[in-house]
Amino acid sequence: MSTESKKPSLYERLGGIYAIAAVVDTFIDRIMVDPTLNANPLVDEAHHRVSKAGFKYLVTEMVGQVTGGPQRYTGRSMLESHSHLNISAAEWEVFAAHFKAVLDQYNVPAAEQQELFAIVGSTRPDIVVERPVAKAS
Known part of the structure; x- marks a missing residue:
């Protein structure tokens, strides 16, 4: 019999669905009103078209699933739900900075943050819509 114990899932290490929901709640509140993200008229329109509560639910469901919890994501694929929004690399970086700030706010350990950022x-x-780099003439 092995004396090695199974490493808890990321879901378990994050504290389960209630802890995940708290982080998602704060994160969505931040990104929905960010002026840089909402400067993109397509993102701004999407932020005002969808219910914040429903959006939080779907993101919580997704994070639960991808971190090893029992939840099953029922929303659209990332490609389907974002391809028409023309999101730039710079907007992605703003999004990621908010994510990092919220994880720090909730004292999510560095190892778990790394795993989340990989996901x-x-x-x-x-x-993200990658734009070709203009060549110098």
């Missing part, structure tokens, strides 16, 4: 980072290709 979130994996969605970047489906969310």
Whole structure:
């Protein structure tokens, strides 16, 4: 019999769905009103079209699932829900800075933050519209 104990899932290490929901609640409140993100008229319109409560629910559901919890995400894919928003790399960086600030606010340990950023980072290709770099003449 192995004496090694199984490492708890990221979901468990984050404190389960109630802790995840608290972080998501604060995070969504921040990004929904960010002037840099809302300077993109497509993002601004989306932020005013969707219910904040419903958005928080879906994000909480998604984070629960991708961190190893029992939740099952029922929303649209990241590509389907973001491809029409024309989100730039700079806007992604603002989004990521808010995420980091909220994780710090809730004292999420560095190792768990790294895992979360890896998960979130994996969605970047489906969310960010990469623009070609202009060549100097």
